[in-house]
Amino acid sequence: MIAFDDMRGYIQLLKSKDQLKEIDIELNVARGTTELQPLMRFIHNSNGPALMLNNLSGYNCPDIPVLFNPYGTRERTSMILGKEDPLESKLRHAEVLTDKSLWHKPRKIESSKAPCKEIKIERKDIDIGKQLPHVWFGKEGPAYITNAVVITKDPETGIPNTGCYRLTQLWNASHPHGDVYSEDEQKKCLSIFAFWNPPGNDVGIHWAKAQEMKQPLEVAIACIVDPVVQIAAATSIAFGLDEMDFAGGLRGAPVDVVDCETIDIAVPATAEWILEGKFLPDQDVTIGPHSNPVGYYDDAQLFPLIEIQSITHRKNPIWYSTMEMQPPFDHNYMACMPIEGELLSDLQAKIPEVQDVVVTPNLSYFVQLSVDGAQKPHSEFGKFVLQSVWDASGRWGKTAKIVVVVGPDVNPYDLSEVEWAINTRVQPYTDSIINKSGHAFLMDPSAEKDPGHGIALQSEQIGFDATIKIPERFQSYPEYSNADAEDVEAIAEKFKGLL
Ligand SMILES: Cc1cc2nc3c(=O)[nH]c(=O)nc-3n(C[C@H](O)[C@H](O)[C@H](O)COP(=O)(O)O)c2cc1C
Numbered sequence: 001m002i003a004f005d006d007m008r009g010y011i012q013l014l015k016s017k018d019q020l021k022e023i024d025i026e027l028n029v030a031r032g033t034t035e036l037q038p039l040m041r042f043i044h045n046s047n048g049p050a051l052m053l054n055n056l057s058g059y060n061c062p063d064i065p066v067l068f069n070p071y072g073t074r075e076r077t078s079m080i081l082g083k084e085d086p087l088e089s090k091l092r093h094a095e096v097l098t099d100k101s102l103w104h105k106p107r108k109i110e111s112s113k114a115p116c117k118e119i120k121i122e123r124k125d126i127d128i129g130k131q132l133p134h135v136w137f138g139k140e141g142p143a144y145i146t147n148a149v150v151i152t153k154d155p156e157t158g159i160p161n162t163g164c165y166r167l168t169q170l171w172n173a174s175h176p177h178g179d180v181y182s183e184d185e186q187k188k189c190l191s192i193f194a195f196w197n198p199p200g201n202d203v204g205i206h207w208a209k210a211q212e213m214k215q216p217l218e219v220a221i222a223c224i225v226d227p228v229v230q231i232a233a234a235t236s237i238a239f240g241l242d243e244m245d246f247a248g249g250l251r252g253a254p255v256d257v258v259d260c261e262t263i264d265i266a267v268p269a270t271a272e273w274i275l276e277g278k279f280l281p282d283q284d285v286t287i288g289p290h291s292n293p294v295g296y297y298d299d300a301q302l303f304p305l306i307e308i309q310s311i312t313h314r315k316n317p318i319w320y321s322t323m324e325m326q327p328p329f330d331h332n333y334m335a336c337m338p339i340e341g342e343l344l345s346d347l348q349a350k351i352p353e354v355q356d357v358v359v360t361p362n363l364s365y366f367v368q369l370s371v372d373g374a375q376k377p378h379s380e381f382g383k384f385v386l387q388s389v390w391d392a393s394g395r396w397g398k399t400a401k402i403v404v405v406v407g408p409d410v411n412p413y414d415l416s417e418v419e420w421a422i423n424t425r426v427q428p429y430t431d432s433i434i435n436k437s438g439h440a441f442l443m444d445p446s447a448e449k450d451p452g453h454g455i456a457l458q459s460e461q462i463g464f465d466a467t468i469k470i471p472e473r474f475q476s477y478p479e480y481s482n483a484d485a486e487d488v489e490a491i492a493e494k495f496k497g498l499l
Contacts, residue, residue: 002082002251006115006270007224007320010080011052011067019076020050029066029135029321030058031172036068037138037291037325043069044328050076052318061133067320069330071227074413077333080227081250086337086413087356093341096249097235098349104248106257106266114258114269116222121311123262127187129171131311132273137323138291142173142191146331147320148275149233150192151220151265152203154240155210160265161202162243164233164335166193167221167306168287176288176300190221190275191285191303195442195455201395202239207279207304217279218263219306224272224320227334229255235338236395244268262310272317276310292443293335294363295326301454327361336361342394343367351388353377358412363441365389365400366418372407373470373477380472382465386433390461398439403463409480410466421466431469435461 004010014020027035043051050070056062071077078089096102111117121131134143145167153160167190170181181189194204203219210217222229232247248254257266260276267274288300322330336359347354347367353376356368367385369376376382382405389403406412410421426432440447440459447456468477 002080002228004226005256006226007067007272007318010070010227011050013079014050014070014076017079018049020052020070022054023051024054026055026057027053028058029056031136031143031174033058034136034138036135036321036323040069040137040323040325040329044072044330047073056135059133059135060129061131061319064133064317064319066133066135067224067318068322070320071322071334072328072330074333074337077337080231080334090337090340090344090357093231093235093250093338094344094348096246097237097341097345100249102249103245104251104254106244106248107254108266109256109258109269111258114256115314116267116269116271116274117258117261117312118315119313119317120261121313123309126308126311128169128190128308129186132169132275133319133321134169134171135319135321137321138325139289139297140291140323141176141288142168142170144168144321144323145190145221145223146322148221148223149225149230149268150203151222151244151267152206152217153265154206155213155215155217157240159240160242160244161206161239162229162233162247163201163203164230165201165203167191168303170285173287176286179286181285185285185305188307189280189285190277190306190308191287192219192306193301194304195453205239210279211281216281218265219277219279220260220263220265220267221275221277221306222267222271222273223275224318225268226251226255226270229268230334231338234335235342238393260310261312271314272319273311273313275308277306277308280305280307291324293324293327293332294441294443294445295324296443296445298443298454302452329361332361336363339394339396343389343392343397346392346394346397347385347388351385353381354385355408356412359396360415363401365397365403366412367403367405368408368410368412369405369467370408372409373468376467376470380465382431382467383433383463386463386465389463390435390438396441399441399459401438401441401444401459401461403461404466405464406466407468418466422464425466425468426464428464431465433463433465435463 074086081089083089256269258269289297355370438461440456442455447459
């Protein structure tokens with residue numbers, strides 16, 4: 001069972017494991033001079049801990065501390081699901097995803113008991129530049145909200161969807177074409193990364209439907225929730241299912257939710273902040289540059305606008321800020337773990353020999369099998385697995401640009417071992433598949449972009465079958481030369497303190 005109900009509980013868990021440090025030295029987060037991007041690089045170069053930044057300058061909310069890098073390792077991300085081993089946490093994620101009898105519907109609680117309602121700001125008083133923390137990360141135009149889960153209801157069926165999407169704040173933002181955001185936009189509006197082209201997101205589909213039906217679309221934005229809810233929101237479960245039910249399954253208990261103040265949506269009661277609003281028809285805004293998850297700046301993108309009409313938050317709230325850059329960075333692991341779980345759930349149902357799936361921070365996909373060589377069920381089995389990744393359910397398997405299938409003796413978490421397997425088990429022409437018309441990862445700068453929305457739709461893909469080619473080409477393979485892990489441990493013990 002998971003030992004926390006909110007981000008504060010997860011922070012306590014990290015502290016108890018010496019995985020979170022309080023930082024009181026001054027750090028600048030202002031647009032143009034921010035120190036957060038170098039801090040992210042520095043902390044990832046050393047596999048460092050989570051930080052609570054208590055002394056920020058160039059900051060509009062100096063009393064609100066900023067949580068930084070909580071998910072920055074596979075181990076910490078696994079702790080969200082109550083495990084420390086990455087494979088165990090993925091298997092748990094995959095198990096709950098597969099078996100819907102484990103899911104729990106959320107439990108509604110009274111408003112007076114919901115921590116997220118401790119402080120209320122009404123529509124007439126909303127001034128986002130004063131009330132919501134703004135921190136810049138690199139050279140991006142707006143300050144982002146990267147900590148939120150976004151809840152909307154399907155305008156046709158009323159079924160809610162919870163997704164983890166970035167939002168931008170327009171207060172004090174620079175415009176990519178030199179325009180100025182209006183006073184009203186700066187005070188009351190956010191824009192949201194909603195995509196409706198494949199592989200689009202569900203909020204994009206809701207918004208497209210609402211526009212078609214000429215109906216308004218209400219939206220609740222819950223910032224800094226129980227990380228289990230965020231993992232569920234970052235999982236692409238089938239359209240029409242509610243991620244909040246899946247989150248209950250992952251927790252092993254329902255998520256407590258509470259009704260919004262001004263709209264017909266229920267939100268996680270222990271969130272630090274709740275923003276309520278509605279999409280504004282025909283008022284898309286251009287934002288940029290945007291520091292993206294493949295490590296480049298997108299110049300300009302066009303996204304819908306949301307008007308905020310209520311803000312509630314906890315007493316002494318915290319903020320959590322993360323952002324993309326050249327990987328690895330903090331929320332790589334938070335974004336990749338649900339993809340790994342999705343693929344494990346899908347592939348294991350069809351191919352029991354799939355043992356682990358590792359999606360690297362740079363979005364390479366490594367599939368480890370429990371068999372190799374003569375134990376493979378049929379020849380060209382590796383290629384069958386490659387095709388199955390591109391064919392898997394969920395949003396991202398189809399966008400895998402580089403996929404490698406390895407046997408059980410190759411550690412998929414170790415790039416050097418995967419490279420060794422490619423070099424010693426693959427003939428590039430015979431043992432690869434090149435797919436010329438795959439789905440693109442939306443922000444891959446090497447794929448052509450849709451001129452309207454600035455995202456890539458189609459990409460070439462390559463898969464390597466790095467299994468041992470028995471029975472395909474050989475009857476035996478040379479014995480490999482390496483020390484046993486146990487012997488390495490024994491020798492390390494012998495050398496303790498000597499070197
Ligand atoms: C921190 C973080 C930020 C993300 N930002 C976006 C985003 O801005 N747009 C998007 O489409 N997906 C984003 N994702 C991935 C989606 O959350 C994920 O694909 C999820 O399945 C989408 O939910 P949906 O299937 O209900 O649309 C992000 C994931 C994480 C962990």
